[in-house]
Amino acid sequence: MVENKTINDDVDISPESLPALVYLHAENVNMHLQNHIFCDDDQRILQKLNWMILRSDSYFTAALFLMPMYEKELSQLFPVKESVFHHLGRYILQPANPVWQIIERFYKTYLYNADEKIGIQIRIFPQAPVPFEKMYQRILECSEKEKLFPEVGPPNITNATSNPTKHTAIIVVSLFSEYFEKIKSTYYENSTLTGEMVAVYQPSHEVHQKTHAQFHNYKALAEMYLLSYCDKIVTSAGSTFGYVSHGLAGSMPWIIRPPSWMYPGNGPACIKSLSVEPCLHSPPIIECKGKDNVNDAEIPVPYIKHCEDSDSGLKIFG
Helix, strand or coil: CCCCCCCCCCCCCCHHHCCCEEEEECCHHHHHHCCCCCCHHHHHHHCCCCEEEEECCCCCHHHHHCCHHHHHHHHHHCCCHHHHHHHHHHHCCCCCHHHHHHHHHHHHHHHCCCCEEEEEEECCCCCCCCCHHHHHHHHHHHHHHHCCCCCECCCCCCCCCCCCCCEEEEEEEECCCHHHHHHHHHHHHCCECCCCEEEEECCCCCCCCCCCCHHHHHHHHHHHHHHHCCCEEEEECCCHHHHHHHHHHCCCCEEECCCCCCCCCCCCCEEECCCCCCCECCCCCCCCCCCCCCCCCCCCCCCEEEECCEEEEEEECC
C-alpha cells in the first residue's frame, strides 16, 4: 500500500485519510518475502488503522520481539519470554466443543489411570519421505539413549525389582499405523525390566493429511491436546503439530531427527529442546531503514536464536 501510494509513512497523517481496514497476508513463504511489515515505520502506519484482517499459518512472535517498538511491552507482558505460546494457547485459543468431547472421551478411557503418560508424535513429510525401518530405528536409538520408554527384558522372565503396580500409557500420534503396531507388539511380546504394565494407544491413523476437512482437523487438534497432557513428549523435527503439543504443555520435548541430508546418520537420533516455544520456519527478511538483513547480521537480542531443528528458523529461548 505504501509502494502503491494508497497510504504514506507521514507520521502526521490523519486516521480519517486512511482506509477503514487493511488485509495482511502473512503465510509462511509470503511472510518470508514481506520485507517491511516487521519494521517500526510500517507498524506505526498500521497502528493508525481501525481494523486489520490477518491471515497467517505461522507463529511469528519471534519476529515481533525483534522490533524495538514492541520489545519492551512484550517483555513486560511475558517476563518469561519462552512462555508466550503456552499462555496464549492455554488461555485464549479454546477448541470447539466437538474437539473437547474427543479429548475427554479418549483421556478418560485410556489415559486417566496411568501413572506415567508418554507421547510420541511421528511426522513423515511427503517432500522428504523416510522409510519406516529407518525412522523406527531412530526412535529406538532415541529411546535407549534418553531412557524414554520402559525397557524390556528377556521374554517370560520377571525381574526381581518388578513394580507391577505401575501403569504406563504410551500414546502414538502419526498418520500411519506401523509405528503404533511395532511399539505395541514390543510390549505385548516382552516383559518390562521393572515389571510395570505398559499400554500403547493410537487415536487415529488417517494416512493422508486432509487440510480442509473439518473433522480431520478436529481430530488433529484433539491429538495435539492429548500429547500435551503427557509427562514426556517426543516430537518430530520441523513439525508444527509437535510444536503446538509441547507448547501447550509448557514442556521441552525430545526432538527426533530423521535420517536425511539435514541430519546426518552419524548425528544424535534426537536432541532435547532448550525452549518450549515453536519455531518460525520462514522468518521475514527484515530490511528496515538503516538496518541490516536479520538473516545476515547478528540477531540483535540474545533470547532469539536459530531453532534446533531448523538452521534458518528463529525461536524464543529463556
